[in-house]
Amino acid sequence: MDVAQRIRNLPPYLFAEIEKKIAQAREEGKDIIDLGIGDPDLPTPSFIVERLCREAQVAENHRYPSYRGLQAFREAVASWYKWRFGISFDPDKEVVALIGSKEGIAHFPWCVVDPGDIVLASDPGYPVYKIGTMLAGGVPIALPLLPHNDFIPDFSLFPESLLERVKLVFLNYPNNPTSRTASREFFQEVVELAHRFGFIIAHDLAYSEISFDGYRAPSVFEVDGAREVAIEFHSLSKMCNMTGWRIGFAVGNAKLVEALGRVKTNIDSGVFNAIQWAGVEALERVEEALRDIIPVYTERRNLVIEALRRVGFDVYYPKATFYIWVPVPQGFTSMGFAEFILERAQVVVTPGIGFGKYGEGFVRISITTPTDRLKEAMERVVRALEG
Numbered sequence: 001m002d003v004a005q006r007i008r009n010l011p012p013y014l015f016a017e018i019e020k021k022i023a024q025a026r027e028e029g030k031d032i033i034d035l036g037i038g039d040p041d042l043p044t045p046s047f048i049v050e051r052l053c054r055e056a057q058v059a060e061n062h063r064y065p066s067y068r069g070l071q072a073f074r075e076a077v078a079s080w081y082k083w084r085f086g087i088s089f090d091p092d093k094e095v096v097a098l099i100g101s102k103e104g105i106a107h108f109p110w111c112v113v114d115p116g117d118i119v120l121a122s123d124p125g126y127p128v129y130k131i132g133t134m135l136a137g138g139v140p141i142a143l144p145l146l147p148h149n150d151f152i153p154d155f156s157l158f159p160e161s162l163l164e165r166v167k168l169v170f171l172n173y174p175n176n177p178t179s180r181t182a183s184r185e186f187f188q189e190v191v192e193l194a195h196r197f198g199f200i201i202a203h204d205l206a207y208s209e210i211s212f213d214g215y216r217a218p219s220v221f222e223v224d225g226a227r228e229v230a231i232e233f234h235s236l237s238k239m240c241n242m243t244g245w246r247i248g249f250a251v252g253n254a255k256l257v258e259a260l261g262r263v264k265t266n267i268d269s270g271v272f273n274a275i276q277w278a279g280v281e282a283l284e285r286v287e288e289a290l291r292d293i294i295p296v297y298t299e300r301r302n303l304v305i306e307a308l309r310r311v312g313f314d315v316y317y318p319k320a321t322f323y324i325w326v327p328v329p330q331g332f333t334s335m336g337f338a339e340f341i342l343e344r345a346q347v348v349v350t351p352g353i354g355f356g357k358y359g360e361g362f363v364r365i366s367i368t369t370p371t372d373r374l375k376e377a378m379e380r381v382v383r384a385l386e387g
C-alpha cells in the first residue's frame, strides 16, 4: 500500500537524528534543558482561563460554532486592529476565525494556488508556508532572508519573468526564526510589487506584540493599497500564552477572507464557542496580559545575549520575538553545532537548516523556558565553549 504522492513528496523530517540523541541522553538520566521550541512556559492569564470556565457552562456554547467565527469574536478582532494599528476591518467580510493561525496558513494555498503555481516562501521560515503550498499542488520557491541584507528579502534577485508567474508570497515580520523586524517602507515596496506583478501577500504577524524597548511592529495594512492584495494571519498563541487553545484569525482582502472561509467550511467546523469567548476577553485585555509577559522576556533576552557575547558571538539584541538567531562558530554546520551543544552542555537548540537551506550557519535559541533554567543553560553553554 502506498500513501499519496503529495505525502511522499514532503521533505524528510530533519530532526529525527538529533531527537534520538535527546531521548537517549534523557534515558541516561541527563538533565536536558530544551531551548528548541517556541512555546511560552508562562501560563495563560487567569482572567482568560476564568472566562473559558464560565463560558464552558453555557449550553448554547456546546453546539457547532458558526463557520466564520462568532460575531462577537470577529468584532473583537476588528476592534483590536483598529486600536492597535489604526485600521478598520468589516467583521462580517474581512475577518475570519481560525483554529490557530497555523491552520489558516496551511489552508490558504488551497484558496489561491492552482497546481503548478509559484509561491515564494521566506527561507529561513516557518515550515508551513512551504509545506502548505506543496500540499495544494503549488511550487514553493525560497525567498532568501540573508544576513547581509538584515534578513529582509531582496526581490530584485528574481527576474521579472519569474515574478510575473508568482501567485503568492509568504512574509513574516517580526520574523521567526531570525527575530528581525521589517519597516513600513519595506511593506510599501512589497505591496507595490504585488500590484505590479499581480501576486498576493500573506503576512504572518504572529509576533506583533512580543516586542521590546518600545518597538511597535507594523501591520502590512498600514500601507496604502495593501487591502487589494493582502491577507494577514494572527493569533492569540504568542501574545497571550495560548498556544494550546488553538485560536487565531485572519484579516484582509474580503475576497481572500471569503475564500479561506469557504475552504474551512468544507473541512472543519470552527473553534469551540467557549474558547472564542475567552478569545474576546483576551483581545479586550491584551495590554494587561503583555504587562506581565514582556518584562520576563526582556530579562531573558538580555541574559542570553550577554552570555553569548561573553564567548565571542556576534549577536544583537532583538527588537521582537522570543528567539535569538545565533551564527555558529567557524567549522560547524548548524546541525553539528546543535549536536555539540547537546553533548557538551545538555542544552537543546534548533539547527537553522530546519527552517530552510538559507538557515544553514545558524541555530535558534528560544527563551520560552523558566528564567532560572535558561540562566543555567547559558552558563553551561558558556562553559562548554570556553573549555
Ligand SMILES: *Cc1c(COP(=O)(O)O)cnc(C)c1O
Pocket: 038, 099, 100, 101, 102, 103, 126, 172, 176, 204, 206, 234, 235, 236, 237, 238, 243, 246, 247, 248
Ligand atoms: C507559532 C507560530 C505560528 C502559529 O501559531 P498558532 O498557534 O497556530 O496560532 C505561526 N507563524 C509563526 C511564524 C509562528 O512562530
